[in-house]
Amino acid sequence: MTGQVDKVLDCKGLACPMPIVRTKKEMDTLTSGQVLEIHATDKGAKNDLTAWANSGGHELIKDEEENGVLKFWIKKG
Amino acid sequence: MDTETAVKTITVKELARKVLNHEDLFILDARNTDDFDDWKIEGKNVEIINTPYFDLLEGVDSIEDKLPENKEIYVICAKGGSSEFVAQQISEAGFTNVYSVEGGMKAWSEHLEPIKIGELKNGGAIYQFVRIGKGCLSYLVESNGEGAMIDTNRMLEPYETYIKEHNIKLTHVLDTHLHADHISGGRKLAEKLGATYHLPPKDATEVTFDYQQINDGDEYEVGKTTIKAVYSPGHTIGSTSFIIDDQYLLTGDILFIDSIGRPDLAGKAEDWVGDLRNTLYKRYKDLADNLLVLPAHYMGINEMNEDGSISEKLGALYQKNHGLNITDENEFRKTVTENLPPQPNSYQEIRETNMGKITPDEEQQREMEIGPNRCAVR
Structure with a gap:
């Protein structure tokens, strides 16, 4: 990922709903336009984070999977 | 929290x-x-x-x-x-x-609920295992202490418990066809309980394991009853139905209660539509009207009887199942090849798993099976 990342959040090993609970909490500390990078291992995180970002007005810039770890970059709306 | x-x-x-x-x-x-x-x-x-x-x-x-x-x-x-x-x-x-x-x-998605369908003439009974979360149906035939399983699902524990509790010696495990919507537990169950595993050979050309062939007219003795194979292609080229005790017709994914099988899951809709037509409009038509149809799937809760089971007399289905009442062959062809519902989740990988070509771990198998079954056209 090139580009600015303002904070990295480690949610590896956490099951639903915790990755989103933590992400939401972390997002609340950021300002609009800042980017949060999230690492998770729960497969459900992908659909849920995408849907959550959409409903919250945030932008999922990119996601990828590397050695079983899902990585997401979400820009605060 | x-x-x-x-x-x-x-x-x-x-x-x-x-x-x-x-x-x-x-x-x-x-x-x-x-x-x-x-x-x-x-x-x-x-x-x-x-x-x-x-x-x-x-x-x-x-x-x-x-x-x-x-x-x-x-x-x-x-x-x-x-x-x-x-x-x-x-x-x-x-x-x-x-x-x-x-x-x-x-x-x-993994829960199985056994429901007794009915008795067999010389003693014993047939049970339907309803996988309510996915609409898959599998069957246990029990007679005089022996048993046969048909279209076994991946979760073996509920079957094993039931078979053990009822002191049944499992002799035959049969699959009506190579499934594309769920992973068959047939081969594993047969291995574990010392039964033989049977598949229609035309669906098994690419399988990597040994199996017994199911051919048209084959008969299997289970206790005091007989299971008879009736070749009925169309959903797959090997699809075979079973007549049990001259009372029950296990149709696999060829004929359901409120729909019929789709011919496209192995990528050959155009080739197999004629087979499907022939099976539904000729082969099955020659069978007795009072056979109780027991499919391998159901699609909606409207197909469920009061006791939670899924079944209907063949004669009744010829009256009310839309898919059995399309007189025009071209219209039939269109119905089963155009505007089909989406294909089941991971159906290619599921077919390869059932052929023994790939061996995903349990967690991957679970993920592959998530979602509805979508094996039918209405």
Whole structure:
């Protein structure tokens, strides 16, 4: 990922709903336009984070999977 | 998160009993809306609403007016974690009868409920195992202490327990065809219990393991009853039906209660549509009207009988199943090859797993099977 990342959040090993609970909490500390990078291992995180970002007005810039770890970059709306 | 208050839970077995008994149920599905729209709990008297758990992190104010005050509220999610969280939020809002469904839709998808279909003439019975979360049906034929399984699902434990409890010696395990919507547990069950595993050879040209061939007219003795193979291609080129005890017709994925099989899951819709036509409009038509049709799937709760089983007389299906009443061959061809529903989740990988070509681990197999079965056309 090139580009600015303002904070990295480690949610590896956490099951639903915790990755989103933590992400939401972390997002609340950021300002609009800042980017949060999230690492998770729960497969459900992908659909849920995408849907959550959409409903919250945030932008999922990119996601990828590397050695079983899902990585997401979400820009605060 | 406050974990002080213990949330009440319910198992998928208890919930399945309620759905099969057609009880009035209120369910809150807390998965994301795409997953909910794709596949959810259905029942004759089930009221279900969807609000993703991530919209309820701060509390349930937004949905409070939709929740019944004097009724149990069952909360379900993908795996059981978020439903517990949401159930707790609802409890804290003052609702008392709130339950989280243990294991979520994942467990729901794997639950099997055995239902007795009927007796056999010389003693024994036939049982239908309803996989209510996925609409898959498998069968156990029991006679004089011997048994045969047909279209076994991946979860072997419920079958093994049942077979053991009833002191049955399993002799034959049969698959009507190479399945594309769920992973067959047939080969494993046969290995574990010392039975022989049988497949139609035309579906097995690429399999990597040994099996016994099922050919048209073959007969299998199970205790004091007989299972007879009737070649009935169309869903797959090998698809074979079984007539049991001259009473029951196991149709696999060729004929359902309110729909017929689709010919496209192995990529050959155009080639197989003629076979499907021939099976449904000639081969089956020559069979006795009073045979009780027992399919390998059902698509909707409207196909379910009062006792939760899925069955109907062949004669009745010729009266009311739309797919058996398309007189024009071109229209039939169009119906079964155009505008088909989406193909089942991971169906290619599932076929390869059933051929023995790939061996995904248990968790991967679970993921592959998530979702509805979609083996039919209406």
